[in-house]
Amino acid sequence: MTLKNTETWGGVSRSFHWLIVALLIVQGALGLFHDDLPRGTMALHISLGVTILALAIARLVWRLYAGRPAPLAGVSVAQRRIAAFGHFVLYVLLFAVPITGWMMSNYGDHAVRWFGLFEMPRLVAPDDAAHEIMEGRHTQLFWALVIVAVLHALAAVHHHMFRRNTTLTRMLRGS
Template identity: 45%
Template sequence: MSAAMPLDPSPRRYRNVERWGPVSQAFHWLIVIGIVVMAIVGLTMTGMRTSPDKVQLYALHKSIGLTILALVALRVVWRLFAGAPPRIETIPTWQHRIATLAHFGLYVLLFAVPISGWVMNSASGFPLWWFGLLRVPAIAGKDHDLHELSEDVHELLFWALIALALVHASAAIYHHLFQRDATLERMLPRGWLRVTEDSRDV
Protein backbone atom coordinates (compact mmCIF):
# COMPACT_ATOMS: atom_id res chain seq x y z
CA MET A 1 0.00 0.00 0.00
CA SER A 2 1.50 3.34 -1.02
CA ALA A 3 2.08 6.07 1.51
CA ALA A 4 -0.46 8.85 1.65
CA MET A 5 0.51 12.08 -0.07
CA PRO A 6 1.37 14.83 2.47
CA LEU A 7 -1.05 17.70 2.73
CA ASP A 8 0.09 21.00 1.29
CA PRO A 9 0.18 23.45 4.24
CA SER A 10 0.61 26.50 2.02
CA PRO A 11 -2.37 28.76 1.28
CA ARG A 12 -4.24 28.35 -1.96
CA ARG A 13 -2.43 29.97 -4.88
CA TYR A 14 -2.76 30.19 -8.62
CA ARG A 15 -1.96 26.96 -10.40
CA ASN A 16 -1.30 28.84 -13.68
CA VAL A 17 1.45 30.82 -12.00
CA GLU A 18 2.75 32.53 -15.13
CA ARG A 19 -0.34 34.67 -15.65
CA TRP A 20 -3.12 36.37 -13.73
CA GLY A 21 -6.14 34.14 -13.25
CA PRO A 22 -9.55 34.86 -14.80
CA VAL A 23 -11.01 36.36 -11.61
CA SER A 24 -8.14 38.84 -11.28
CA GLN A 25 -8.41 39.67 -14.97
CA ALA A 26 -12.14 40.26 -14.61
CA PHE A 27 -11.65 42.61 -11.66
CA HIS A 28 -8.89 44.48 -13.52
CA TRP A 29 -10.85 45.10 -16.71
CA LEU A 30 -14.15 45.86 -14.96
CA ILE A 31 -12.35 48.53 -12.95
CA VAL A 32 -10.73 49.91 -16.12
CA ILE A 33 -14.12 50.11 -17.84
CA GLY A 34 -15.60 51.75 -14.74
CA ILE A 35 -12.87 54.41 -14.66
CA VAL A 36 -13.33 55.21 -18.36
CA VAL A 37 -17.12 55.50 -18.06
CA MET A 38 -16.89 57.49 -14.83
CA ALA A 39 -14.41 59.90 -16.43
CA ILE A 40 -16.60 60.42 -19.50
CA VAL A 41 -19.72 60.98 -17.40
CA GLY A 42 -17.89 63.23 -14.94
CA LEU A 43 -16.36 65.46 -17.61
CA THR A 44 -19.67 65.64 -19.49
CA MET A 45 -21.83 66.56 -16.50
CA THR A 46 -19.58 69.39 -15.27
CA GLY A 47 -20.09 71.28 -18.54
CA MET A 48 -23.89 70.98 -18.51
CA ARG A 49 -26.43 73.53 -17.39
CA THR A 50 -28.57 72.61 -14.40
CA SER A 51 -31.28 70.28 -15.66
CA PRO A 52 -32.86 66.89 -14.91
CA ASP A 53 -30.38 65.29 -17.32
CA LYS A 54 -27.48 66.75 -15.34
CA VAL A 55 -28.95 65.43 -12.09
CA GLN A 56 -29.27 61.97 -13.64
CA LEU A 57 -25.67 62.05 -14.85
CA TYR A 58 -24.49 63.04 -11.37
CA ALA A 59 -26.42 60.13 -9.91
CA LEU A 60 -24.90 57.78 -12.49
CA HIS A 61 -21.40 59.13 -11.78
CA LYS A 62 -21.84 58.53 -8.06
CA SER A 63 -23.19 55.01 -8.59
CA ILE A 64 -20.27 54.09 -10.84
CA GLY A 65 -17.85 55.49 -8.26
CA LEU A 66 -19.39 53.34 -5.52
CA THR A 67 -19.22 50.32 -7.80
CA ILE A 68 -15.53 50.93 -8.47
CA LEU A 69 -14.90 51.26 -4.73
CA ALA A 70 -16.59 47.90 -4.10
CA LEU A 71 -14.72 46.22 -6.98
CA VAL A 72 -11.37 47.50 -5.75
CA ALA A 73 -12.08 46.26 -2.21
CA LEU A 74 -13.07 42.84 -3.57
CA ARG A 75 -9.98 42.75 -5.76
CA VAL A 76 -7.74 43.41 -2.77
CA VAL A 77 -9.43 40.59 -0.85
CA TRP A 78 -9.05 38.26 -3.84
CA ARG A 79 -5.40 39.24 -4.25
CA LEU A 80 -4.73 38.33 -0.61
CA PHE A 81 -6.51 35.00 -1.09
CA ALA A 82 -5.23 33.92 -4.51
CA GLY A 83 -1.82 35.55 -4.60
CA ALA A 84 -0.10 36.82 -7.73
CA PRO A 85 2.02 35.33 -10.49
CA PRO A 86 5.78 35.64 -9.98
CA ARG A 87 7.65 38.63 -11.35
CA ILE A 88 9.03 38.34 -14.87
CA GLU A 89 12.73 37.69 -14.42
CA THR A 90 13.77 39.62 -17.55
CA ILE A 91 12.43 42.87 -16.10
CA PRO A 92 15.18 44.89 -14.37
CA THR A 93 14.87 45.29 -10.61
CA TRP A 94 14.49 49.07 -10.85
CA GLN A 95 11.58 48.73 -13.26
CA HIS A 96 9.97 46.16 -10.99
CA ARG A 97 10.25 48.54 -8.02
CA ILE A 98 8.76 51.43 -9.99
CA ALA A 99 5.91 49.17 -11.11
CA THR A 100 5.28 48.13 -7.51
CA LEU A 101 5.10 51.77 -6.41
CA ALA A 102 2.80 52.59 -9.34
CA HIS A 103 0.46 49.71 -8.44
CA PHE A 104 0.39 50.84 -4.82
CA GLY A 105 -0.40 54.40 -5.95
CA LEU A 106 -3.21 53.14 -8.17
CA TYR A 107 -4.79 51.21 -5.32
CA VAL A 108 -4.57 54.24 -3.02
CA LEU A 109 -6.17 56.49 -5.63
CA LEU A 110 -8.85 53.93 -6.52
CA PHE A 111 -9.94 54.04 -2.89
CA ALA A 112 -9.35 57.76 -2.36
CA VAL A 113 -11.23 59.09 -5.40
CA PRO A 114 -14.63 57.48 -4.67
CA ILE A 115 -14.27 58.02 -0.91
CA SER A 116 -13.58 61.74 -1.43
CA GLY A 117 -16.66 61.86 -3.65
CA TRP A 118 -18.64 60.10 -0.93
CA VAL A 119 -17.46 62.69 1.61
CA MET A 120 -18.34 65.50 -0.80
CA ASN A 121 -21.85 64.18 -1.32
CA SER A 122 -22.34 63.62 2.42
CA ALA A 123 -21.16 67.17 3.22
CA SER A 124 -23.64 68.55 0.68
CA GLY A 125 -26.51 66.97 2.58
CA PHE A 126 -27.92 65.19 -0.47
CA PRO A 127 -28.99 61.55 -0.19
CA LEU A 128 -26.73 59.05 -1.95
CA TRP A 129 -28.25 56.17 -3.88
CA TRP A 130 -26.60 53.28 -5.68
CA PHE A 131 -28.41 53.10 -9.04
CA GLY A 132 -31.62 54.05 -7.25
CA LEU A 133 -31.73 50.66 -5.53
CA LEU A 134 -29.80 51.10 -2.29
CA ARG A 135 -29.43 54.19 -0.13
CA VAL A 136 -25.85 54.60 1.02
CA PRO A 137 -25.32 56.16 4.46
CA ALA A 138 -23.50 59.48 4.80
CA ILE A 139 -19.95 59.39 6.15
CA ALA A 140 -19.85 63.08 7.12
CA GLY A 141 -22.28 65.69 8.37
CA LYS A 142 -23.57 68.54 6.27
CA ASP A 143 -20.76 71.08 6.09
CA HIS A 144 -20.25 73.71 3.39
CA ASP A 145 -16.53 74.15 3.99
CA LEU A 146 -15.94 70.39 3.99
CA HIS A 147 -17.94 70.11 0.77
CA GLU A 148 -15.79 72.75 -0.94
CA LEU A 149 -12.57 71.15 0.29
CA SER A 150 -13.58 67.62 -0.66
CA GLU A 151 -14.68 68.85 -4.10
CA ASP A 152 -11.19 70.25 -4.76
CA VAL A 153 -9.54 67.10 -3.36
CA HIS A 154 -11.82 64.86 -5.43
CA GLU A 155 -10.92 66.66 -8.66
CA LEU A 156 -7.20 66.63 -7.86
CA LEU A 157 -7.25 62.93 -7.02
CA PHE A 158 -9.23 62.16 -10.17
CA TRP A 159 -6.62 63.76 -12.43
CA ALA A 160 -3.83 62.03 -10.50
CA LEU A 161 -5.60 58.71 -11.06
CA ILE A 162 -6.00 59.36 -14.78
CA ALA A 163 -2.34 60.37 -15.13
CA LEU A 164 -1.05 57.33 -13.24
CA ALA A 165 -3.41 54.99 -15.10
CA LEU A 166 -2.12 56.32 -18.43
CA VAL A 167 1.48 55.80 -17.30
CA HIS A 168 0.58 52.27 -16.19
CA ALA A 169 -1.09 51.46 -19.52
CA SER A 170 1.76 53.00 -21.51
CA ALA A 171 4.29 50.92 -19.58
CA ALA A 172 2.38 47.71 -20.31
CA ILE A 173 2.26 48.55 -24.03
CA TYR A 174 5.96 49.45 -23.99
CA HIS A 175 6.82 46.10 -22.43
CA HIS A 176 4.75 44.31 -25.06
CA LEU A 177 6.08 46.17 -28.11
CA PHE A 178 9.69 46.81 -27.17
CA GLN A 179 10.79 44.56 -24.33
CA ARG A 180 8.78 41.67 -25.75
CA ASP A 181 7.83 40.23 -22.37
CA ALA A 182 4.50 38.93 -21.05
CA THR A 183 3.55 41.91 -18.86
CA LEU A 184 0.49 42.74 -20.96
CA GLU A 185 -0.21 39.21 -22.19
CA ARG A 186 -0.73 37.68 -18.77
CA MET A 187 -3.46 40.19 -17.87
CA LEU A 188 -5.44 39.15 -20.96
CA PRO A 189 -7.36 35.92 -21.65
CA ARG A 190 -5.12 33.15 -22.92
CA GLY A 191 -4.47 33.33 -26.64
CA TRP A 192 -5.24 37.04 -27.11
CA LEU A 193 -1.55 37.94 -27.37
CA ARG A 194 1.53 35.89 -28.11
CA VAL A 195 4.98 37.11 -27.12
CA THR A 196 7.31 34.22 -26.37
CA GLU A 197 7.05 30.56 -25.59
CA ASP A 198 8.13 31.33 -22.02
CA SER A 199 4.97 33.40 -21.46
CA ARG A 200 2.57 30.49 -21.79
CA ASP A 201 0.66 29.04 -18.83
CA VAL A 202 2.40 26.38 -16.79
Protein backbone atom coordinates in the same frame (compact mmCIF):
# COMPACT_ATOMS: atom_id res chain seq x y z
CA MET B 1 -5.65 25.64 -14.52
CA THR B 2 -6.23 27.63 -11.39
CA LEU B 3 -8.05 30.89 -10.95
CA LYS B 4 -5.31 32.05 -8.61
CA ASN B 5 -2.40 34.13 -9.89
CA THR B 6 0.31 31.49 -9.98
CA GLU B 7 2.01 31.32 -13.36
CA THR B 8 0.01 34.11 -14.94
CA TRP B 9 -2.77 36.54 -14.00
CA GLY B 10 -5.82 34.31 -13.43
CA GLY B 11 -9.27 35.00 -14.88
CA VAL B 12 -10.58 36.67 -11.74
CA SER B 13 -7.79 39.28 -11.50
CA ARG B 14 -7.91 39.87 -15.27
CA SER B 15 -11.68 40.38 -15.23
CA PHE B 16 -11.47 42.80 -12.31
CA HIS B 17 -8.64 44.71 -13.99
CA TRP B 18 -10.37 45.32 -17.34
CA LEU B 19 -13.90 45.74 -15.95
CA ILE B 20 -12.64 48.49 -13.62
CA VAL B 21 -10.66 50.17 -16.44
CA ALA B 22 -13.82 50.25 -18.61
CA LEU B 23 -16.03 51.56 -15.79
CA LEU B 24 -13.46 54.25 -14.90
CA ILE B 25 -13.52 55.59 -18.46
CA VAL B 26 -17.34 55.88 -18.38
CA GLN B 27 -17.19 57.29 -14.85
CA GLY B 28 -14.62 59.98 -15.69
CA ALA B 29 -16.69 61.08 -18.72
CA LEU B 30 -19.90 61.22 -16.64
CA GLY B 31 -18.12 63.35 -14.03
CA LEU B 32 -16.38 65.74 -16.43
CA PHE B 33 -19.37 66.31 -18.74
CA HIS B 34 -22.27 66.06 -16.30
CA ASP B 35 -23.28 69.69 -16.93
CA ASP B 36 -23.91 68.92 -20.63
CA LEU B 37 -25.52 65.52 -20.07
CA PRO B 38 -29.19 64.86 -19.19
CA ARG B 39 -30.47 65.32 -15.64
CA GLY B 40 -29.92 62.18 -13.66
CA THR B 41 -26.35 61.84 -14.89
CA MET B 42 -25.01 62.72 -11.44
CA ALA B 43 -27.18 60.04 -9.78
CA LEU B 44 -25.70 57.56 -12.27
CA HIS B 45 -22.17 58.86 -11.56
CA ILE B 46 -22.70 58.37 -7.83
CA SER B 47 -24.19 54.85 -8.18
CA LEU B 48 -21.44 53.80 -10.57
CA GLY B 49 -18.81 55.31 -8.25
CA VAL B 50 -20.12 53.20 -5.34
CA THR B 51 -20.02 50.16 -7.65
CA ILE B 52 -16.38 50.87 -8.56
CA LEU B 53 -15.50 51.23 -4.86
CA ALA B 54 -17.14 47.85 -4.10
CA LEU B 55 -15.32 46.23 -7.04
CA ALA B 56 -12.00 47.73 -5.88
CA ILE B 57 -12.51 46.23 -2.39
CA ALA B 58 -13.41 42.80 -3.85
CA ARG B 59 -10.45 43.00 -6.22
CA LEU B 60 -7.99 43.84 -3.46
CA VAL B 61 -9.30 41.02 -1.23
CA TRP B 62 -8.93 38.58 -4.15
CA ARG B 63 -5.44 39.89 -4.94
CA LEU B 64 -4.33 39.40 -1.32
CA TYR B 65 -5.70 35.84 -1.39
CA ALA B 66 -4.59 34.85 -4.90
CA GLY B 67 -1.18 36.55 -4.91
CA ARG B 68 0.60 37.68 -8.06
CA PRO B 69 2.38 35.63 -10.71
CA ALA B 70 6.13 35.08 -10.56
CA PRO B 71 8.11 37.95 -12.09
CA LEU B 72 9.18 37.57 -15.69
CA ALA B 73 12.80 36.76 -16.48
CA GLY B 74 14.70 39.83 -17.65
CA VAL B 75 12.76 42.35 -15.57
CA SER B 76 15.15 43.92 -13.08
CA VAL B 77 14.50 44.17 -9.35
CA ALA B 78 14.42 47.98 -9.64
CA GLN B 79 11.75 47.81 -12.37
CA ARG B 80 9.70 45.38 -10.32
CA ARG B 81 9.85 47.72 -7.33
CA ILE B 82 8.72 50.68 -9.44
CA ALA B 83 5.85 48.62 -10.91
CA ALA B 84 4.80 47.40 -7.45
CA PHE B 85 4.87 50.96 -6.11
CA GLY B 86 2.76 52.10 -9.09
CA HIS B 87 0.22 49.34 -8.43
CA PHE B 88 0.07 50.36 -4.76
CA VAL B 89 -0.59 54.00 -5.72
CA LEU B 90 -3.28 52.90 -8.20
CA TYR B 91 -5.04 50.97 -5.43
CA VAL B 92 -4.86 53.95 -3.05
CA LEU B 93 -6.39 56.21 -5.74
CA LEU B 94 -9.05 53.62 -6.62
CA PHE B 95 -10.26 53.99 -3.04
CA ALA B 96 -9.54 57.69 -2.50
CA VAL B 97 -11.43 58.99 -5.57
CA PRO B 98 -14.83 57.42 -4.74
CA ILE B 99 -14.45 58.07 -0.99
CA THR B 100 -13.81 61.80 -1.56
CA GLY B 101 -16.86 61.81 -3.89
CA TRP B 102 -18.95 60.19 -1.17
CA MET B 103 -17.67 62.66 1.48
CA MET B 104 -18.25 65.59 -0.88
CA SER B 105 -21.89 64.54 -1.34
CA ASN B 106 -22.47 64.14 2.41
CA TYR B 107 -20.76 67.48 3.19
CA GLY B 108 -23.16 69.02 0.65
CA ASP B 109 -26.06 67.39 2.57
CA HIS B 110 -26.82 64.88 -0.19
CA ALA B 111 -27.46 61.25 0.63
CA VAL B 112 -25.52 58.74 -1.47
CA ARG B 113 -27.95 56.24 -3.02
CA TRP B 114 -27.10 53.16 -5.03
CA PHE B 115 -29.36 52.99 -8.10
CA GLY B 116 -32.28 54.08 -5.92
CA LEU B 117 -32.18 50.78 -4.06
CA PHE B 118 -30.48 51.71 -0.80
CA GLU B 119 -28.74 54.55 0.92
CA MET B 120 -25.09 54.44 1.92
CA PRO B 121 -24.23 55.50 5.49
CA ARG B 122 -23.44 59.17 6.00
CA LEU B 123 -19.69 59.57 6.53
CA VAL B 124 -19.74 63.22 7.61
CA ALA B 125 -22.19 65.95 8.70
CA PRO B 126 -23.11 68.76 6.25
CA ASP B 127 -20.48 71.52 6.02
CA ASP B 128 -20.37 73.98 3.11
CA ALA B 129 -16.67 74.87 3.43
CA ALA B 130 -15.63 71.21 3.64
CA HIS B 131 -17.88 70.47 0.64
CA GLU B 132 -15.91 72.96 -1.47
CA ILE B 133 -12.58 71.54 -0.35
CA MET B 134 -13.65 67.96 -0.99
CA GLU B 135 -14.87 68.87 -4.48
CA GLY B 136 -11.32 70.07 -5.23
CA ARG B 137 -9.79 66.93 -3.71
CA HIS B 138 -12.10 64.65 -5.73
CA THR B 139 -11.06 66.35 -8.98
CA GLN B 140 -7.34 66.46 -8.11
CA LEU B 141 -7.26 62.80 -7.11
CA PHE B 142 -9.11 61.87 -10.30
CA TRP B 143 -6.41 63.60 -12.40
CA ALA B 144 -3.68 61.94 -10.32
CA LEU B 145 -5.32 58.59 -11.12
CA VAL B 146 -5.38 59.47 -14.83
CA ILE B 147 -1.66 60.40 -14.80
CA VAL B 148 -0.50 57.31 -12.89
CA ALA B 149 -2.74 55.02 -15.01
CA VAL B 150 -1.36 56.49 -18.25
CA LEU B 151 2.26 55.97 -17.08
CA HIS B 152 1.32 52.44 -16.00
CA ALA B 153 -0.27 51.70 -19.40
CA LEU B 154 2.76 53.15 -21.24
CA ALA B 155 5.03 50.86 -19.21
CA ALA B 156 2.87 47.86 -20.18
CA VAL B 157 2.98 48.83 -23.87
CA HIS B 158 6.76 49.38 -23.63
CA HIS B 159 7.21 45.84 -22.30
CA HIS B 160 5.03 44.51 -25.12
CA MET B 161 6.52 46.42 -28.04
CA PHE B 162 10.16 46.96 -27.13
CA ARG B 163 11.06 44.38 -24.51
CA ARG B 164 8.86 41.82 -26.30
CA ASN B 165 7.89 39.98 -23.11
CA THR B 166 4.46 38.74 -21.92
CA THR B 167 3.79 41.44 -19.29
CA LEU B 168 0.80 42.77 -21.25
CA THR B 169 -0.50 39.53 -22.77
CA ARG B 170 -0.64 37.76 -19.44
CA MET B 171 -2.92 40.52 -18.15
CA LEU B 172 -4.95 40.50 -21.40
CA ARG B 173 -5.39 36.79 -22.12
CA GLY B 174 -3.45 35.06 -19.37
CA SER B 175 -0.53 33.77 -21.41
